[in-house]
Amino acid sequence: MKHRNHAVPLSENKHLLRWVEKMAELSKPAAIHWMDGAEEERDRPYAGMIANGTLIKLNQKLWPGCYYARSDAGDVARVESRTFICSLSRIARDQ
Numbered sequence: 001m002k003h004r005n006h007a008v009p010l011s012e013n014k015h016l017l018r019w020v021e022k023m024a025e026l027s028k029p030a031a032i033h034w035m036d037g038a039e040e041e042r043d044r045p046y047a048g049m050i051a052n053g054t055l056i057k058l059n060q061k062l063w064p065g066c067y068y069a070r071s072d073a074g075d076v077a078r079v080e081s082r083t084f085i086c087s088l089s090r091i092a093r094d095q
Contacts, residue, residue, distance in 0.1 A: 006033045 009017055011034075024032060035041050046067070049055035056068040 006035075007031065008034065010034045010036055 009020070011017065020032065033045075046055060049069075050057060050067075054069060054071075056070075058066045058068055060066075
């Protein structure tokens, strides 16, 4: 199995690369990891987020491949009155 450098972009799309560059300027990440979409590659960061409680795996029989994601409760940038949920439906599902 060939290992690639995950810091090297997988795209040559100049608009995408500039957008990522702008977001990096704003957020100052420690690193940028380009993912190719493979399940194995996706599972690595998921495992870390599950381990630290950021992601919670939902009932896989009812919602296969779905997780509940949450940010740090001390995140002062989160303001409930300015939080919006985007959905295909106007009605929230309790299932």
